[in-house]
Amino acid sequence: MKKNGKVFVIGIGPGDEAYRAPAATRALMKSDTIIGYKTYIELIEETLEGKEVIDSGMRKEVERCQLALTLAEEGKVVSLVSSGDPGIYGMAGALLQVKQQRQSDIEVEVIPGITAVSAAAALLGAPLMHDFAVISLSDLLTDWELIQKRVALAGEGDFVIALYNPKSKGRTIQIEETQKILLKYRSKETPVGIVKNGTRQGEVVIVTTLGEMLLHPIDMLTVVIIGNSHTTMMNDVMITPRGYGI
Ligand code: SAH
Numbered sequence: 001m002k003k004n005g006k007v008f009v010i011g012i013g014p015g016d017e018a019y020r021a022p023a024a025t026r027a028l029m030k031s032d033t034i035i036g037y038k039t040y041i042e043l044i045e046e047t048l049e050g051k052e053v054i055d056s057g058m059r060k061e062v063e064r065c066q067l068a069l070t071l072a073e074e075g076k077v078v079s080l081v082s083s084g085d086p087g088i089y090g091m092a093g094a095l096l097q098v099k100q101q102r103q104s105d106i107e108v109e110v111i112p113g114i115t116a117v118s119a120a121a122a123l124l125g126a127p128l129m130h131d132f133a134v135i136s137l138s139d140l141l142t143d144w145e146l147i148q149k150r151v152a153l154a155g156e157g158d159f160v161i162a163l164y165n166p167k168s169k170g171r172t173i174q175i176e177e178t179q180k181i182l183l184k185y186r187s188k189e190t191p192v193g194i195v196k197n198g199t200r201q202g203e204v205v206i207v208t209t210l211g212e213m214l215l216h217p218i219d220m221l222t223v224v225i226i227g228n229s230h231t232t233m234m235n236d237v238m239i240t241p242r243g244y245g246i
Contacts, residue, residue, distance in 0.1 A: 005072030005106055009092045011085040011113020012044055015200030019119065020044075024111050028079050033071050035064050036081030043200070044081065059140075061091065065098040072106045085115040089136055089164055116223045117162040120195035123205045125237035127193055127225045131159050137174040138165035144174070151178050155185035160231065160240055163224040175218055179210065182226060186210055191233035193225040194218060207236045 008027040013019040028034065028044060033052040041048070041055045056064055068078045082090030092110045099108060121128045133154040139147060154161050161182070167175045182190075188211030196204040196219065206216050210226060218224060227233075231240040 005075045006077050007068045007072050007095065007106060007108045008077070008079045009086045009090075009095050009108065009110045010079050010081050011087075011090060011111060011115075012040060012081055012083060013113045014084055014116055014119035014198045015043060017044075017046070019114050019199050021111065021113060024113060027109070027111055030077055031079040032076040033078045034081060035068055035078060037083075040081050040083050043083070061094045062098060065091065065095045068095065069099060069102060069104050069106055073104070082113070083116075084119075085113045086110055087112065088115045088134070116164065116195075116198060117225065119198040120162070120193065120223045120225060123195050123198055123203075124193035124207065124225060125239050127191075127227060127231060127238040127240050128160055128162070129240040129242045130228060130230070131157075132162060133157075133159040134162045134164065136164040137167070137178060138171070139174065147174070148177065148181060151181050152184075155182045158185070158228045160228045161226045163226070165220060166222055166224050167218045168220045175224070176214065179214060182210060186226075186229060188212075190229070191227040191231045191238050193227075193238045194222060195225075196222040198223065205236075207233050207238055 010024045010027055012024055025047060028047040031051060034048060035054045038055040041053060064080060068080045071078045080091050080095055086092040087110060117134060135150050137147060188209060190210040192208050192210050192213045194206040194216050208216055227238060227240055231238060
């Protein structure tokens with residue numbers, strides 16, 4: 001009898017294997033085929049022995065999903081790999097959308113992971129102790145007008161703000177505009193944490209201010225956390241008070 005195929009959508013966590021859920025490792029072990037973006041495949045090399053590995057470039061998300069479903073229909077167990085959590089700017093949404101469109105009845109299991117902002121927050125101290133908003137500055141798939149509106153409203157609402165995809169080689173003005181918008185609502189002394197390659201090789205953790213954040217290197221391997229009006233920093237530790245009478 002033909003084996004039943006299945007797709008696992010896996011979050012491999014921020015980088016270090018110690019921060020990967022055992023459920024993700026188990027699913028990778030069970031898989032015949034592993035599909036993902038090259039950089040992430042490199043992070044899970046130790047689990048790939050004897051498996052078919054299909055690594056692809058960026059911006060091939062829909063093709064990757066189609067391929068995962070096709071292979072599962074042939075009876076294979078397939079892992080589709082995202083960094084961090086697959087449900088946060090990862091592959092879970094696209095895979096489920098493609099599955100819906102194909103009216104496929106292939107079993108899909110989403111396995112969560114530690115997302116970049118959780119890993120970064122732990123490295124910075126405790127910046128997310130109160131309400132926070134996560135905003136991606138990538139305007140590849142979202143209108144820049146809408147992103148600016150969300151930044152402004154999160155600024156007005158005094159949310160701690162975490163920025164994913166803050167800046168790339170070809171996309172540099174968004175982080176500058178974001179700083180400008182937020183300076184309308186917050187002082188330039190507002191603490192800002194910058195984490196590059198959190199829990200990966202080349203990790204950099206910087207605590208700075210809203211006024212000076214652009215003096216530090218920010219790129220696509222970086223997450224930026226901007227404090228709210230109560231966030232403090234001391235000795236490179238960022239704390240957003242929860243409100244306890246301490
Ligand atoms: N699904 C991923 C996010 C993918 S979007 C997750 O849940 O973490 C890609 C963005 O995530 C990057 O541009 C960067 O802003 C952030 N990111 C992912 N891994 C990171 C890490 N180890 N350190 C810092 N930022 C990271």
